[in-house]
Amino acid sequence: MTVEGSEIVVRLGPREALAARRRTLRLPVSALRAVGVERSWWRVLRGEAARGVWLPGRCVGERQGPAGRDFVAVRAEAPALQMDLGPASPYARVAVSVPDPEPTERALHVFVPKDAVEPLDRPEQTDGPQPTDRPQPTDQPEPTDQPEPTDRPGPTDRPERTDRPEETDRR
Structure with missing residues (x-):
């Protein structure tokens, strides 16, 4: 991965x-x-797998989701460098496995605008509990450990069968 x-x-x-049916991927x-x-x-x-190859431990191709199209070329044995992109790109996200992604991340980080919006699928970091963290009252009754009564006999209520025919010696 380079910047040209x-x-x-x-x-x-x-x-x-x-x-992926392509050798290079060019992104603005x-x-x-x-x-x-x-x-x-x-x-x-x-998102959903679209065009590409999706094998356990190796995924290469395009995926379609609510945020748009993504391009991935990832392997299980290597970390992935993830780039979230704006509308000027054909992809919303590009993720590629690279052996040592930290230097590439630092090199690309200088191109991220200071006013860039965080990606949509990452949860916001907050300090302390939020109003939605409190348990909400419900109209449902409290669950109990007692089983509900039924009219069907249980496994212990069945009488033991004694009318079984004796086994015969088949030759």
Whole structure:
């Protein structure tokens, strides 16, 4: 992954390029809204799988979700570099597994605008409890440990069968 002029260029490996049906991915630097490293590769996956290859431990291709289209090229054995992008990009998110993502994250972080909005799917960090943290009253009765009475006999109420025929010796 490199920055060439006003574009972020993601070069895919041979297997990833075959699965994604493209060798490179070019994104405008001006569309970058957030960049981060995700240690759990599966957390960058969102939405429904679209075009691509989706195998256990290796996902390459496009995904479609409420936030738009995402492009992923992630492997289970490597952390993923995640870039959230604005409307100037064909993708809302691009996530790529790289062996050492921290230097790339630092290099791309300088292109993130200071007034960039946090991505939609990340929970807001708050200090202290919020009004919605309190238990809400309900009209439902409290659950009890007692089973509800039924008219059906239970397993202990059944009489033992004594009319079974004796086993015969079949030869």
